[in-house]
Structure formats: C-alpha cells, structure tokens
Amino acid sequence: MPIMTVREALRSAMAEEMRQDPKVFVMGEEVAEYQGAYKVTQDLLQEFGPERVVDTPITEHGFAGLGVGAAFLGLKPIVEFMTFNFSMQAIDQIINSAAKTLYMSGGQLGCPIVFRGPNGAASRVGAQHSQCFASWYAHCPGLKVVSPYSAEDAKGLLKSAIRDPNPVVFLENELMYGQSFEVPEGDYVTPLGKGKIVREGTDVTITAFSIMVGKALKAAEQLADQGISAEVIDLRTLRPLDIELIVESVKKTNRLVCTEEGWATCGIGAEIASQIMDHAFDYLDAPIARVSAKDVPLPYAANLERLALPTVDDIITAVKNVTYK
Amino acid sequence: MTLQTDTLVRPTVTLQSKADLLKLYSDMLLIRRFEEKSGQLYGMGLIAGFCHLYIGQEAVVVGIQSRQNPQDTVITSYRDHGHMLACGMDAGGIMAELTGRIGGFSKGKGGSMHMFSREKNFFGGHGIVGAQVSLGTGMAFAHKYKKDGGVCITYMGDGAANQGQVAESYNMASLWKLPALYVIENNRYSMGTAVARHTSNGDFYRRGEPYNIPGEKVNGMDVFEVQAAADRAFAHIHGGHGPYILQMETYRYRGHSMSDPAKYRTKEEVDTFRNTNDPILLLTDFLVKNKTATEAELEQIQDQVKEIVKVAADFSQTSPEPDPSELYTDVLIEA
Known part of the structure; x- marks a missing residue:
C-alpha cells in the first residue's frame, strides 16, 4: 500500500469528493491562495477555482453561520477552522443552527456540513490555542463527531463525513498532519460510528x-x-x-x-x-x-x-x- | 449611496391591479387576525412558552413578499408568524405548531420560534437573535453558487442589528456580491430597551456604508412605500451589485412577548401609532378613497380571513399532540 501523510490523506479526501459532487465546496481562513494554514487544502484552489475554494475573512461566527445557511439550501460545505479553538466563536451556529434545526423543523431541514480543522494541543502555543473540544461537541445531539488517528482513517472518515447528510464535526490534530501511514488505493470510505x-x-x-x-x-x-x-x-x-x-x-x-x-x-x-x-x-x-x-x-x-x-x-x-x- | 425617504416620490400604486391591492389587504388582515387569535389562545393556556406577536408590523413583510420572486428564500427571527403567513404557509399548520400539535409545521417540536417550510422557501424561525443574518447570508451564497437567480431576504429587528455577526455578514455579502436583501424591522424596542438606549446611531440603514452596501430608511407602516423600496432593492440585487439594506420604520403594538406588559412605554405612544399610522387602516383608507373596493368587498375579505383563522384555531386544538415515539425521531438523518 502507498504511504501517505495524514495531511495528504485529508486533502485527497476533499479533492475526491469535490470531483464527484459539485455541491461540495471548501471555505475558511487561508484555505485558497495561501494553500491552507497547515497546507491541508494544498492545490485545491488550482483544481477547483475560487468559487469552490473560498478564502474567508477572519470571521468565524459569520462564516460558520454562512456555511450552515448554504447547507440549508442543499450545498455541502466543508468549513475549515484554522484551529478548533476558534470554533468557540462559532459554536452557537454549530449547535443551535446546524445541530438542532432538523429536529426543530420536524425533519424538514437537514444540514449536510463538515466543520473540520486541527483540535487540541499543538506545540508550545499556549492555553488559547491548545484546547480539545471533543467533549464539547460530543455532548450535543444532532451532531456527529469524528476524530481520526491514522491517514487511512483520516481519508475514509472525511469522505464519509462529507457524504453524510448530517452536520459532522471533524477533529484533526496538527501534530499528526506530518505523520505517515499506509493508505489503501482508490475510492474507499470508513463508516462513521465505528471504532x-x-x-x-x-x-x-x-x-x-x-x-x-x-x-x-x-x-x-x-x-x-x-x-x-x-x-x-x-x-x-x-x-x-x-x-x-x-x-x-x-x-x-x-x-x-x-x-x-x-x-x-x-x-x-x-x-x-x-x-x-x-x-x-x-x-x-x-x-x-x-x-x-x-x-x-x-x-x-x-x-x-x-x-x-x-x-x-x-x-x-x-x-x-x-x-x- | 444612501437614499433618504423624504426625497422619494410616493409610489404610483395605480399600476397594481385591483386583485393585487386586495391581496395586500387580505394578507395584512390575515396576519392581524391570526396574531390576535394567537394572543387569545395564549391567554387560554393553549399556547405556551415564548410567543412574539407581529401586530403593527404587517405592511413590512406583506409589502416585500408582494414584490419578490418565487425562487427567493426568506429567513427571519423568532417574531415569525407574519412572515410564514406571507410566504403562503397554511395558517392551520402554523397555529397547530403554536399549540404543540402533530399537525404543526414542525410536528410540534419547534414551537412559535422554530418553524420552517422548504416548500414555501421559508427557512425559519430562529430563536437566537442575529443568527438568522449569517444563515441568510449563506442562503444568498447558495443562490449565487447555484446560479438559480434567487435572492435571500433576511429579516431582523433593531435589536439584532447590533449583533457582531450582522457586521460579519455584511462584510462577506458585499465582498462576494451576494444576492442578499437585509430588512431591519425597526419596531423601536429591543425587547424593553428603546432604540435611543441601545444604539449609538439609529440609522441602521447606514450600517452597510463601511462595506459599500446601499441602504434606505422606509416608512414601514405604508405598504406602498415598502413595495417601492423593495423594487429598488431587488433591482440593485438583480443587477449583480450585491446586497441591499432596508430599514423599515415600524411599531409593534403588543409587548415583546406575551409575558411582557410593556411598561417601558406609554399608552399614548401606542395609541398614536394605532390611530394615526396603522398599516391596515392606511391601506383601507386608500382603497376606499380611491374607490378601489367597496365597503362590502372589504367586509367579504374580512369574513374570509375570519373563517381562515377560525379553521386554523380549531385545527390547532383538534390536531393531536405528537406521539411519544416522535421524541426520538428527526435527530439525525439516516446516512
């Protein structure tokens, strides 16, 4: 099996899903021209163009809500938080709008969206940039919460998350991005909800x-x-x-x-x-x-x-x- | 960039057909009577929790709705009954949601503040003040992404206009030239706090200026002025120029919610609006003076509206509560 870093695995998951579904797009800070703050979205702008790889202002609350609204109308946004620490600014939209609307609408209005980015401690970045949000999001019905370890799972789980009709919080880890693993070739998915x-x-x-x-x-x-x-x-x-x-x-x-x-x-x-x-x-x-x-x-x-x-x-x-x- | 209402010529309403004019009357009256009935049912204990009535503000949503296109989408806050009726959602389904019954638009799981109709392009009904503004901006993003020609109309109150995400949304909407119409319904009170006490500058329509979004202040009690402003806004948006802001000067007659006795304002203030500036009285006056409709024709509409509300109220009480099995449905979509 080929060897791939977690970073490449995440990138290829997004690229593959974007190739097969025009409704999938990526947005977030530095995802396009800069090629991703941690280079997870490398080359996506070149392949898919600025309409589907969207640099946002530093405005987490606003662009998280914007992503949820776009999902209400049937798009499949992948919203990147530069780190999940900044998702605390946006948590109202993630929980109150993305997670609860299906229930509050009696099943009418789903929200097929992925919020992804590095979670937890990196290295020497201090208290505000090092928090783990796993239990915060896992607390809330209406969300799915995923946190992969290997590159194989990072790719398979992210592809599942993008295809899932529900809002998915996808917690990555900065220190894992450069680690290499064997990854199967071809189009495979890893089911959500399975350890x-x-x-x-x-x-x-x-x-x-x-x-x-x-x-x-x-x-x-x-x-x-x-x-x-x-x-x-x-x-x-x-x-x-x-x-x-x-x-x-x-x-x-x-x-x-x-x-x-x-x-x-x-x-x-x-x-x-x-x-x-x-x-x-x-x-x-x-x-x-x-x-x-x-x-x-x-x-x-x-x-x-x-x-x-x-x-x-x-x-x-x-x-x-x-x-x- | 900004237009002042006093420079505007009053719109030529005769361009509208008699049927269109009577529909404005009928739609506004339906909201008024529906909300009065909601207040009654609340008093009887049939509606619970938070219930925010739209009485006094009818011309705003009816005026805008009469000028938008079928593919346009609507989103608003928790004062949403009027918007749903204007979108054409069934009065019985709305009332049954207020009473928490299975026949409600959310099967009784959403309540007054959380109702939706994909079919009628109404996307809530949101309980968090200001949240609907970034959601609506995302819906505008989707209209542009899909190139479907739609505009998202996002309503908010004067209170919501101060939320940070409103400014965030204006910035993105203008940056990406999104087809977004922001309607600020300035009913003069953010719950119990008057505009002068919560806002350093009450010209909400100018909040878009730093982002190059044009705005207007409009007499939101006059449905024709609302329509004319909507036409200018939609022309701008359809021209590919990005978002537009309309500040509707309006007034809510009732308290913020049913539990609010509104002691922060005088009875005289409310009476002044009711007696001299009521949107339905203004329209009635126009229709009669211009001989658009006879008293008998208007009475016929009044009877029809009364009947719709009666049927809705009956349905809201005869529709059963949701089955206990509904507790666990609609949390997730089966993948």
Missing part, C-alpha cells in the same frame, strides 16, 4: 482517539515487554460512540483505561466510564481509570507543558494501577 481495535490484548482495554492512539500503542508496546497484554481501541467517532466495541473488549479484559488529551471533567473518558458501568459493570475487576490533561489551562513553558499533557508513562501507570501490578 477499531488497533492492537489486540487480553489484560486491559485502553481507549483513545486522535493523537492519543499513538501514545496508547506505544504504552501497549512497553507494557508487553513487562508481561501486560493491552488491547487498544481507536474510537475514531465520538458521537455516536461505538460503545458495543468497548463493552465487548472489557468483557474480555475486565479492565479499562480511557485516555484523552482534553480535560477529564465531563470528558469522553467520563462518558465511557459511565456507559461501561451501565453495560459491563459485572465484568469489571478494577475501577475504570482515566488519563487526561491536567486540570489547568495549558502552560507555555516547555517543562510545564510536558507536565500538563497526558504521556505514554501516564498510560502505563494507569494500566498498572488497574491491573494491580
């Missing part, structure tokens, strides 16, 4: 999404050296959550560590822990552990930033706690 076991194991289940999948895999490798067999689940979609996959894994391993790069309070891990209590309480041999960012705004200083973000070692420690080793 994936990315490493099989028997002693403990580790759930992760986005950049944390890589950390979980590294932790699993080191744990294997110490005689602990960890199963790693890449959640891939956070809403709807593939809880069946986690339940089946926990029934096998009897232990669960939920990881995420965001804060723990009301987070994805908290949600998974609650649902596992509902569906697999009798299978648990230890309390569920959470690995997350520390409960502080992300600091700038290199040493403090390292302390604030969840690490491979944090995951190993949590696994040892739940396996009593």
